[in-house]
Amino acid sequence: MIGKIDEQWGFGTKLLNEGAYFDRETTNPEALPIHMSTAHNVNDLEDLERRYEVGGYCYNRNRNPNRTALNELMNCLEGGAASISCSSGMAAISTALIANTKAGDHILSDQTLYGETIEIFEDILSKYQVETTFADFTDLDDVRSKIKDNTVILYTETVSNPLIGVPDISAAAEIAHENGAILIVDNTFMTGAQVQPLKLGADIVVNSLTKFANGHSDAVCGAATGSEELIRKMYNLQVLLGTQADPFSSWLVCRGIRTLNLRVKRQSENAAALAAALEKSPYVKKVFHPSLADHPQHDIAEREFGPYYGGMLSFEVDEDRDKMNLFLRSMNLAHYAMTLGGYRTTLSYPPLSSHSNVPEEERKAMGISNGLLRVSVGIEEEQDIIHDFLNALEAAYGEK
Numbered sequence: 001m002i003g004k005i006d007e008q009w010g011f012g013t014k015l016l017n018e019g020a021y022f023d024r025e026t027t028n029p030e031a032l033p034i035h036m037s038t039a040h041n042v043n044d045l046e047d048l049e050r051r052y053e054v055g056g057y058c059y060n061r062n063r064n065p066n067r068t069a070l071n072e073l074m075n076c077l078e079g080g081a082a083s084i085s086c087s088s089g090m091a092a093i094s095t096a097l098i099a100n101t102k103a104g105d106h107i108l109s110d111q112t113l114y115g116e117t118i119e120i121f122e123d124i125l126s127k128y129q130v131e132t133t134f135a136d137f138t139d140l141d142d143v144r145s146k147i148k149d150n151t152v153i154l155y156t157e158t159v160s161n162p163l164i165g166v167p168d169i170s171a172a173a174e175i176a177h178e179n180g181a182i183l184i185v186d187n188t189f190m191t192g193a194q195v196q197p198l199k200l201g202a203d204i205v206v207n208s209l210t211k212f213a214n215g216h217s218d219a220v221c222g223a224a225t226g227s228e229e230l231i232r233k234m235y236n237l238q239v240l241l242g243t244q245a246d247p248f249s250s251w252l253v254c255r256g257i258r259t260l261n262l263r264v265k266r267q268s269e270n271a272a273a274l275a276a277a278l279e280k281s282p283y284v285k286k287v288f289h290p291s292l293a294d295h296p297q298h299d300i301a302e303r304e305f306g307p308y309y310g311g312m313l314s315f316e317v318d319e320d321r322d323k324m325n326l327f328l329r330s331m332n333l334a335h336y337a338m339t340l341g342g343y344r345t346t347l348s349y350p351p352l353s354s355h356s357n358v359p360e361e362e363r364k365a366m367g368i369s370n371g372l373l374r375v376s377v378g379i380e381e382e383q384d385i386i387h388d389f390l391n392a393l394e395a396a397y398g399e400k
């Protein structure tokens with residue numbers, strides 16, 4: 001039987017096997033251990049065949065206990081039947097798109113997406129004769145008018161980056177289904193703790209778990225969630241492409257999601273308070289932060305998130321580069337970081353990060369000016385965040 005140490009083995013053999021197997025009471029630990037193993041031993045060929053049948057553990061690229069744990073947690077978070085956990089948000093997005101398209105297909109996508117998702121459409125899928133058209137998903141007539149006979153996917157984000165636009169997911173799902181297409185929604189900014197697109201009619205929800213879901217800025221990870229049938233298709237592709245999440249990241253993200261409900265509530269409340277304070281600042285031209293009252297289709301009131309939601313906001317200041325630099329250098333608590341969704345407040349500058357590959361004219365037409373700053377609000381004490389921003393604005397833009 002596997003795991004029995006033979007006293008006759010030589011020293012070198014013993015070094016390889018001693019301590020590798022336990023027959024003590026090691027099951028049911030309070031926290032799931034990290035299963036850092038490329039493979040699981042099988043007892044014999046019957047055991048191997050049985051594992052194939054029941055989806056047991058053999059090789060890490062196919063299955064790993066930490067990934068299973070994360071898949072199950074994602075099913076709960078997004079209200080789906082099945083999930084795959086991926087090496088990044090981009091891995092989840094690309095696996096979902098490739099698994100559901102073939103040459104000659106058409107995708108209708110929202111026009112204000114995470115920049116690298118747009119690159120997947122324009123630079124990767126186009127090479128395989130999958131064409132993408134962009135529409136304004138907050139304008140359903142625009143969406144309807146751009147559907148084609150060969151449209152197989154409608155693609156949007158629950159809250160678009162960085163201007164925080166909010167499309168009507170239920171209506172987009174209806175349009176997709178009337179036309180024989182599926183709706184894929186990127187829920188990274190909201191997470192299933194605030195909006196569950198699958199419950200609103202979406203077929204697949206993708207997440208960058210790197211952001212709010214994990215919330216600790218220490219793991220890159222992603223997931224796709226949907227029906228058993230759609231996820232089986234993506235799982236089969238994932239095994240071939242190797243886009244699976246590693247055990248340690250899966251473990252970290254499970255740890256992070258345990259406190260998601262508490263974090264997003266606090267982040268949303270802090271973001272609403274900061275948005276209100278920035279609105280009053282004479283140095284801020286415009287603040288972008290959605291109000292639940294404007295989007296009744298995202299009825300999350302039952303989750304007690306108050307009148308505003310989402311930890312993301314953007315605001316526009318004077319485009320003067322020197323003043324913007326002085327503002328950033330004057331921030332004490334919040335720091336510039338090319339990520340979002342962590343427990344600390346961070347800032348980024350879309351023209352040089354998420355939208356750096358979008359030509360300036362196009363970017364400006366999307367409403368992303370050279371004075372736009374994006375904020376991911378953390379779980380600090382509300383008055384400390386507000387003080388930090390108002391202080392830095394005064395230092396950079398106030399009368400000298």
Ligand SMILES: Cc1ncc(COP(=O)(O)O)c(C=O)c1O
Pocket residue numbers: 088089090091114157161186188189207208209210220221222339
């Ligand atoms: C909305 C959105 N989707 C997807 C991604 C990609 O996620 P990852 O960096 O985990 O690949 C990001 C990254 O910022 C994002 O903001």
